[in-house]
Amino acid sequence: MARFHPLQVTEVRRETRDAVVVTLAPREEDRAAFDFTQGQYLTFRRIFDGEELRRSYSICAGKDEGVLRVGIKRVDGGCFSTWANEELERGEVLEAMPPMGGFFTPIEPDVAKHYLGFAGGSGITPVLSIIKTTLAREPRSQFTLVYANRHVSSIMFREELEDLKNLYLGRFAALHVLESEAQDIDLFTGRVDVEKCEALFRSWIDLKSVDTVFICGPEPMMLAIAAALRAHGLRDEQIKFELFASSQPGRARRKVASAASADRQSSCEATVTLDGATRNFSFPKQGQSLLEAALENRMDAPYACKAGVCSTCRAKVVEGEVEMEINHALEDYEVEQGYVLTCQCYPLSDRIVVSYDQ
């Protein structure tokens, strides 16, 4: 099971007006766990106003840079990204899970492939990691990047991309498409939509030579690009998507009321039997599932998905009344017999008796 590890912030670099690049160092014993693959992301957690928030940001470093580095663009109303842009400083310690994600293809040093990348705004972050790693480790491969932004001033990693062009002359091309800024060539002004893709495929990009395409950006842009690519015969296997993890709002959790301060009826006395042993504890009726309460009371209750899906956490309510929020796993007849998914279970009565053993 994935766990969080401390990462020391060794540098916070301002990249654009609303984006920072954060360099992180794992502890010596965690180095192997943070040995990422190009294109992967880190999931951070931090408490804001007493509530834990988790956010994922893509790694922008290449495999050969020897550092762990993420790009964080400020999102309007985004708690974590605003904090990272305004308050995060060198020396601070962040908590993150080991790198995850499959936005990459395996590196094969001997191949001569043509990769095409589409990035929109901060979608450049994982694509940059892929570009750097691929060009360094596949000396015969080439990479063409189409990078969409609103203005020149909002382009992340602009200088780094220029440096890469010079370093990998003839193997790396970057086309900047700016939405609200005129450029010498009309083609490079406007949105990256199906028509723009068609125009690019006619005059600038030979799709027949392309082996794999990486796309990371906002949803409408990804749909348009994918549609244009499929219309030109590219197969699903050749197209790798990465959707912004942070574009979707965080899930709201019900607030946990402290059992001690709440009145009698807002908490529930539970008697839970597991592996032949019975325990009693009290827990709030709202905000915490029966499974979570049992785990918190150091019961080794079985669970897997915590989504009301796998039915691993099934138990039988022997006395009292509960409400199941989601049930994807139990059949009607099981529910009639009193079975519940404890991960989805909230008490309605002041007292419940539950058994995991039946």
Add this chain to the structure above:
Amino acid sequence: MSDETMPIEDYLAQGGLLTSPDNVPPRYRGELLRLMASFVDSELAGSAGFADVINDAPGIKERIAAARIVLEKADHAGRVLEIMGDFGADTARYAVHHPWSARLPRDADIGAERRGGDMRLSVLHYPLEGWIDAVVMNVLMGKAVVIQLGELARISYQPLAEVLRSILPRETRHAELGIEGLKRIAETEEGRRAAREALAYWRPRVAASFGLSGSTRYHMLARLGLRHTPNEALLAEWQKAIDAELAALNLN
């Protein structure tokens, strides 16, 4: 351009792909995990059921084929379980949380109902009885798995689609191994008689694994990009493929 987004439901309805647990909406998460749990449990139960059959194999080649199916189905379960792990599932516990070799009596009639603490397809609750029975079941179920996997390989959760696409050729091979075995069985009149008997037992049970036709659930799953072809169309494809295979072996 760079920060313009759209509701995730619209994105999915238009064929968009999701790429990490962080950007799946709650309902999608539930349905996706359910699909994966059903796949994992079915592969584990299928592998466990076939393990006993290895010792019924009439020759070395057949023994290797059965062992290979046991090995690879367990591997396929492991690969999908890993994706469930990304969603917080305790994969180590999951893999052992159920006795995968457990079966109901041969004459139990459970229709398409799931039983007990796991999500395996109902057909995998029935016990195999000897080599011919196992080969017949593998021919029928093997073809069903290939068709159902082909459907799921288009799923809108990209990490799962990639794993399923890599699994598909090996599952296709398992189905072919079944056909090869059935060919040898069908060489004798006695073999053909036993095979027909097993076909009569397994065919309706495997057919039930395609789910209900006109399923209301299907439309919800289709909107989420989790399904693309209705149950009845997949079932019809399977019936047609099986009819052709059996006709070729003079078993229809």
